[in-house]
Amino acid sequence: MDLLENYKKAWGNQPEETNKLSALEIYKLAQSKSSSIVKWIFIIGILEFVVLNSLYFFVDMEEAYNEYKKIGLENFIHYSQVLAYVIIFYYLVLFYLNYQKISTSDSTRVLMKKIIKTRKTVRNYVLFNLSYMAITMIIVMVAEINLKIEELNTKQILLIILLTLVITIIGLGILWLFYQLLYGILLKKLNRNYKELAKLNNID
Amino acid sequence: MQKDLEDKFLSDFEKNQNIAHKICRIYTTNNDAHKDLFQEITIQLWKNYPKFRGDSKFSTWMYRVALNTAISLYRKSTRTVKTQDISDFAYKIKSTDYDDTEELQLKALYKAIHQLNDIDKALIFLYLEDKPYKEISETLGISSVNARVKMNRAKEKLKNILNP
Numbered sequence: 001m002d003l004l005e006n007y008k009k010a011w012g013n014q015p016e017e018t019n020k021l022s023a024l025e026i027y028k029l030a031q032s033k034s035s036s037i038v039k040w041i042f043i044i045g046i047l048e049f050v051v052l053n054s055l056y057f058f059v060d061m062e063e064a065y066n067e068y069k070k071i072g073l074e075n076f077i078h079y080s081q082v083l084a085y086v087i088i089f090y091y092l093v094l095f096y097l098n099y100q101k102i103s104t105s106d107s108t109r110v111l112m113k114k115i116i117k118t119r120k121t122v123r124n125y126v127l128f129n130l131s132y133m134a135i136t137m138i139i140v141m142v143a144e145i146n147l148k149i150e151e152l153n154t155k156q157i158l159l160i161i162l163l164t165l166v167i168t169i170i171g172l173g174i175l176w177l178f179y180q181l182l183y184g185i186l187l188k189k190l191n192r193n194y195k196e197l198a199k200l201n202n203i204d
Numbered sequence: 205m206q207k208d209l210e211d212k213f214l215s216d217f218e219k220n221q222n223i224a225h226k227i228c229r230i231y232t233t234n235n236d237a238h239k240d241l242f243q244e245i246t247i248q249l250w251k252n253y254p255k256f257r258g259d260s261k262f263s264t265w266m267y268r269v270a271l272n273t274a275i276s277l278y279r280k281s282t283r284t285v286k287t288q289d290i291s292d293f294a295y296k297i298k299s300t301d302y303d304d305t306e307e308l309q310l311k312a313l314y315k316a317i318h319q320l321n322d323i324d325k326a327l328i329f330l331y332l333e334d335k336p337y338k339e340i341s342e343t344l345g346i347s348s349v350n351a352r353v354k355m356n357r358a359k360e361k362l363k364n365i366l367n368p
Contacts, residue, residue: 004362008332017226104276107343108272109344193276196323
């Protein structure tokens with residue numbers, strides 16, 4: 001007989017849990033706060049929307065706008081911000097809808113897929129925000145150079161380009177690493193289990 | 205949730221709570237973690253109960269939600285170190301009225317299961333609970349064929365740990 005059959009018998013005969021809960025205890029337990037991964041993704045996702053959007057409060061918008069006007073970018077900034085808000089709103093709705101679809105009554109694989117999809121919505125939002133910042137910075141740089149093109153020599157122009165690129169790459173790189181770390185820690189276990197499950201679905 | 209639905213849930217869960225305790229035993233190795241996971245399972249069952257339409261048995265649905273919670277929602281890593289002490293879960297097993305050999309087998313079994321990865325734990329658990337392949341594949345969301353293949357591998361791993 002299979003070795004495991006004996007163990008299976010022992011498993012079947014194992015005594016019931018000694019610390020059983022009463023209906024009232026279960027009720028109380030059910031009212032406590034969840035600390036699940038999904039809840040954390042939701043909280044962090046919302047925080048990202050709030051934090052990234054409130055960055056604008058720390059910038060003197062009027063001064064920035066005057067600067068944009070000076071280099072002739074006020075229209076570009078205006079329209080691109082409108083567009084950015086439309087896209088942010090789209091991501092926020094998508095994020096919420098994906099979050100709502102997560103249900104533990106689904107099969108393990110479907111549930112994991114939905115969690116990963118929700119997390120990817122936030123990742124795409126962050127990527128969009130970072131690229132928006134990078135593009136704006138580069139366009140402002142080009143406009144600044146264009147304005148002072150007669151006063152600057154080639155060496156100075158190259159220096160400005162290099163500096164802007166380095167600052168942009170470092171700044172966005174740090175932010176990106178931070179996100180990778182945050183979600184890496186949060187989703188390490190989930191990703192590992194998903195890979196394990198996906199692996200076994202590709203056996204045929 | 206409506207009052208009668210709440211009562212129905214509480215009575216169903218109270219009767220079937222041993223399923224959740226067993227899952228906690230295989231996915232955690234100390235009392236605090238057991239309680240922690242049990243709490244999260246309770247919350248998830250409660251939250252999802254209004255969506256449970258009763259097209260399957262309560263216990264079948266409970267296996268799914270509880271395993272999902274342990275595998276995908278529970279934040280702490282359930283992977284355990286290989287030198288884990290047997291006494292960690294011995295407190296849970298009453299030794300009276302229980303055959304000695306079987307008690308030792310059970311302890312060895314839990315110790316071996318703790319060394320498996322989360323997905324293999326689920327497969328072995330469903331095998332030990334005598335679930336048909338159809339239910340196993342539906343719970344995990346993989347095809348029946350894959351469930352069989354993966355189950356055989358998980359069993360092999362378990363056998364190698366139990367009988368090196």
